[in-house]
Amino acid sequence: MKHFFILVAIIMALLVPKTINARTGVNYSPSASAFSVEANNDAQQVKLRIYKDGLGGKPIKTVNMKRAQAGGTLWQATVKGDLKGKFYTFDVKYGGKFMGECAGIWATAVGVNGKRGAIVDMADTDPQGWKADKRPTIAPQDLILYEMHHRDFSIDDSGDFVHRGKFLALTEPRAISHLKALGVNAVHILPSFDYASVDETRLDEPQYNWGYDPVNYNVPEGGYSTDPYKPEVRINEFKQMVQALHKAGIKVILDVVYNHTWNIDGSNFQRTRPDYYYRKNADGSYSNGSGCGNETASEREGMRQFMIESVKYWVEEYHIDGFRFDLMGVHDVETMNAIRAAVPRDIFIYGEGWSAGSCAYSGELAMKANINKMPGIAAFSDEMRDALRGPWDSNSKAAFLGGVKGNEESIKFGIVGAIQHPGVDYSKVNYSKAPYANEPTQMIAYVSCHDDMCLVDRLKASVKGITIDELIRLDLLAQTVVMTSQGVPFLLSGEEMLRDKKGVHNSYESPDSINHLDWGNMERYPQVMEYYKGLIAMRKAHPAFHMGKADLVRRNLEFLPTENCLVAYHINGHGVPGETWGDIYVAFNAHKRARTIQVPEGTYTVVCRNIKCDQAGLTTVTTKGGKVTIPAQSALIIHN
Numbered sequence: 001m002k003h004f005f006i007l008v009a010i011i012m013a014l015l016v017p018k019t020i021n022a023r024t025g026v027n028y029s030p031s032a033s034a035f036s037v038e039a040n041n042d043a044q045q046v047k048l049r050i051y052k053d054g055l056g057g058k059p060i061k062t063v064n065m066k067r068a069q070a071g072g073t074l075w076q077a078t079v080k081g082d083l084k085g086k087f088y089t090f091d092v093k094y095g096g097k098f099m100g101e102c103a104g105i106w107a108t109a110v111g112v113n114g115k116r117g118a119i120v121d122m123a124d125t126d127p128q129g130w131k132a133d134k135r136p137t138i139a140p141q142d143l144i145l146y147e148m149h150h151r152d153f154s155i156d157d158s159g160d161f162v163h164r165g166k167f168l169a170l171t172e173p174r175a176i177s178h179l180k181a182l183g184v185n186a187v188h189i190l191p192s193f194d195y196a197s198v199d200e201t202r203l204d205e206p207q208y209n210w211g212y213d214p215v216n217y218n219v220p221e222g223g224y225s226t227d228p229y230k231p232e233v234r235i236n237e238f239k240q241m242v243q244a245l246h247k248a249g250i251k252v253i254l255d256v257v258y259n260h261t262w263n264i265d266g267s268n269f270q271r272t273r274p275d276y277y278y279r280k281n282a283d284g285s286y287s288n289g290s291g292c293g294n295e296t297a298s299e300r301e302g303m304r305q306f307m308i309e310s311v312k313y314w315v316e317e318y319h320i321d322g323f324r325f326d327l328m329g330v331h332d333v334e335t336m337n338a339i340r341a342a343v344p345r346d347i348f349i350y351g352e353g354w355s356a357g358s359c360a361y362s363g364e365l366a367m368k369a370n371i372n373k374m375p376g377i378a379a380f381s382d383e384m385r386d387a388l389r390g391p392w393d394s395n396s397k398a399a400f401l402g403g404v405k406g407n408e409e410s411i412k413f414g415i416v417g418a419i420q421h422p423g424v425d426y427s428k429v430n431y432s433k434a435p436y437a438n439e440p441t442q443m444i445a446y447v448s449c450h451d452d453m454c455l456v457d458r459l460k461a462s463v464k465g466i467t468i469d470e471l472i473r474l475d476l477l478a479q480t481v482v483m484t485s486q487g488v489p490f491l492l493s494g495e496e497m498l499r500d501k502k503g504v505h506n507s508y509e510s511p512d513s514i515n516h517l518d519w520g521n522m523e524r525y526p527q528v529m530e531y532y533k534g535l536i537a538m539r540k541a542h543p544a545f546h547m548g549k550a551d552l553v554r555r556n557l558e559f560l561p562t563e564n565c566l567v568a569y570h571i572n573g574h575g576v577p578g579e580t581w582g583d584i585y586v587a588f589n590a591h592k593r594a595r596t597i598q599v600p601e602g603t604y605t606v607v608c609r610n611i612k613c614d615q616a617g618l619t620t621v622t623t624k625g626g627k628v629t630i631p632a633q634s635a636l637i638i639h640n
Helices: 002-015 150-154 167-171 173-182 231-247 268-272 301-318 333-342 368-373 382-389 408-415 455-462 468-483 526-541 550-556
Strands: 026-028 032-038 045-051 061-064 074-080 087-094 145-148 186-189 193-195 214-220 251-256 322-325 348-351 377-380 443-445 488-492 557-559 566-572 583-589 595-598 603-609 619-622 627-630 634-639
Touching: 032 087, 045 074, 061 074, 087 268, 145 150, 150 167, 167 173, 167 231, 173 231, 173 526, 214 231, 214 301, 231 251, 231 301, 251 301, 301 333, 333 348, 333 368, 333 377, 368 377, 382 408, 382 455, 382 468, 408 468, 408 566, 455 468, 468 488, 468 526, 468 583, 468 634, 526 603, 550 557, 550 566, 566 595, 583 595, 583 627, 627 634
Parallel strands: 145 186, 145 488, 186 251, 251 322, 322 348, 348 377, 377 443, 443 488
Antiparallel strands: 026 032, 032 074, 045 061, 045 087, 193 214, 557 566, 566 583, 583 634, 595 627, 603 619, 603 634
16 A cells, blocks of 8 residues: 555656746646746735636636745746646736736737636647658758738638638648749748737627737737637647648748737736836836837846747747747847757748837847847848838839939849948948848848838839839849849748739738738739749759858859949859859849840850740840840849
């Protein structure tokens, strides 16, 4: 009998968690669940409440939590019994007043609208074959990024999706076949964590938001699941999405928004550790470098550790391949480098190298200018973007695409990937007067994204009297610059089908009629998709367009004499490992008439010209006197 009790004691010791996992508010086992929450030193009391449902009803159990050690910040409680399927909240008391119930900052499963944490066995959430799921192996220089919003991509009737607006839409053959045909190999999904602005109890009503209003950072958004009331469903369906994309050889990049919370008083941060996670100005007001009413203090140990552990959690639990950091310039350099060091090297990390206002922090922030201090982290090139389409602060002002001179050096800056290059006059670059990237893979090349007008709308607003033919020519010209840049190329979903948003500049909460992808455009403008496919295939097949190393770019890429609204360069393919083409000439002509450039006399294969792109060759051209013609408002790519 004595041995029996010893055996029982050993089994119980194994079943009941001895330590609290730093990432989660609850550690579940069938015999007991251990809860933990961080609070400030002056917290007076913490109540743990257990509920039957994720919303409504009275608690079925209330527990007074205890400090793990005297004067410490960690509070703990263990509740015996099998609590799987139940829900919980924490309520912290300061100055004689409770802050309000919340799921805590470490919740990894929640009920509807994220009000309560959920007690689940994460092993139950894995789809069949999940343990065999592997991240695709794709080097940074080989990536083709495709930014998309779940609802935009699949909500319209024209798409013929079964799971419209849901995670599962990206598991459907229509989605996978389109992405593979286009040639992209990394999907950047807009915020897919639990956010505030969509009411998950009213999903039968039209609701829309981009999702940059975080509530629970480590839980998939319920509005994109088929049943937000069941915590396991959103987790399982998110994993199914990742699994399906991985099987297709496509990486999944998660858009993360650690720079601010949805609000202050109602946030899980504020309700557990008041004012600890936020920066304040000298006068005591909350700093607003995020432009959203608050900014988080990444330099503080607790916030830094939260960001690191959150990113690691998405990598390990959801097999995420990379992260796009919203307003990365709000975070400090040390934190970003710590995140880079905490995850495998094949995890791709990039972000916006700016903030939306001044930040209450005197140290080094993860701005574009400091990218050279953050190896393995990339930033968007607004230099290239605005040199092509026009300045960010005016929808109606044109730039290179509109025939406006003076943008050539900024485009050249983007072509080399924001590195030091002797062919770029940095004094004439629009925003950065010095290179910021150590390697070209630290620059994201793009002309439009979810922010601001999409490319089609911007062209309509800035090029007066533009015709549909001219619109298509300029659209394709812009993307040719992006796709032949030495940086990492980035496309907004729907650009391959000439997407527009009816001229709306900031569509973050516009209806589906504005944000949806019209799949009918695939039939209306088939030449656009064909060009994009050819362009992407050419980039992927030819290392000359994605050398990956700054020294290779400097040795093998030289610019031809620059003219107003005409940029051209030569790549010595013989010096690029794996390249099968010899001398490659690329030219971009934004004029409304044809222009010529000087190249060595000879016979060349034309692979891109007059809104057609095919790496197998369109025709050949023999130069006389070394001159070759670039048609109006288009690109030319030739090689020998």
